Amino acid sequence: MRGRSQQRRTGPVLVTGASAGLGLETALYLAEQDLPVYATVRDDAARSDVLRAAADRNVALRVLRLDLTDPASIDQAVRTVLDEAGEIYALVNNGGVGLRGCLEDLSDDEIRHLFETNVLGTLAVTRAVLPHMRAAGRGRVVTISSVGGRISSFGVGAYCATKFAQEGLGEALALELAPFGIRSVLIEPGMIKTTRWTTNRATSAGALDPRSPYREMFLAAExxxxxxxxxxxxxxxxxxKAVQRAITAERPRMRYVVGRPASVVIRMRRFLPEPLFERVYFGPFLRRLERARTNGAPPPAGERRAGARGGV
Ligand SMILES: NC(=O)c1ccc[n+]([C@@H]2O[C@H](COP(=O)([O-])OP(=O)(O)OC[C@H]3O[C@@H](n4cnc5c(N)ncnc54)[C@H](OP(=O)(O)O)[C@@H]3O)[C@@H](O)[C@H]2O)c1
Incomplete structure (x- = not known):
């Protein structure tokens, strides 16, 4: 618990996609630090689960409905926080969907839903809170991007494209908002076990179709x-914890990478000449995929650790 001084320096936090995974943990953790938290859920049915999780952790938070693809729910949630708390100090753009499958295997509807949620939805919530942050002369827009927003990977290109979009927007926002006392911060986690890897996996039907020319490679990558x-x-x-730093640090950085494998891979990309990076990072992965495509053979033990999978 950080006590009242932190509350004075900061203020109400709105978290999107707080029904599960990173959003739920972030909402609970921030509430444990005595921050006033509005945890928002896409589906009202998740409300009781979030309240139960809060009770288990002995913290109080408010749960509101906010569906990133439903503009009326965004307006309503923002209005409710402003009516109740008078301010939104921080927005945590966490909610989003995945989509697993090679580009040719994806349907237009799957791609549209992905971009409508991760890109247009995130933009819509951000645009809804910004006038109020500007009026207050302070605020934080914290976006949960991904290592996949810096380095793309096989079978998740469309998803990574939405994360690259968030990176571009978040970086521009950092410049546009600084003069108004508002900070835009990108959080870049590597791979973390959440419902993203089980119930919310969002594997495209086309990727599993036996007629897909990518199927064997996709299964090997998965x-x-x-x-x-x-x-x-x-x-x-x-x-x-990275979100908390982004919200409470007097001068937060523009980016926080979360997890050691994620920082190793981002550093490799930053410091290795591009051809060398391609050879050491993508090379073993490509060989592995080629083997899966031709005969489905398991990789030699030495290559088990290699691969273009820093995290998404
Ligand atoms: N886990 C990882 O390995 C990892 C790595 C890097 C970055 N990330 C990023 O971290 C964020 C959270 O990921 P996670 O692992 O916690 O995923 P998750 O377990 O699948 O949770 C995603 C959350 O987003 C919500 N959501 C989905 N569609 C929504 C919509 N239309 N409106 C509002 N909320 C919506 C989900 O609600 P429902 O369940 O009700 O649909 C859920 O609460 C994502 O932006 C993801 O890209 C995750």
């Missing part, structure tokens, strides 16, 4: 992803 996420030591609370 198997590798599952192995890496199963081993991941990065936890949802690590993201929550």
């Amino acid at each position: 198997e590798l992803a599952d192995r890496i996420v199963g081993r991941s030591r990065t936890r949802p609370v690590d993201v929550a």
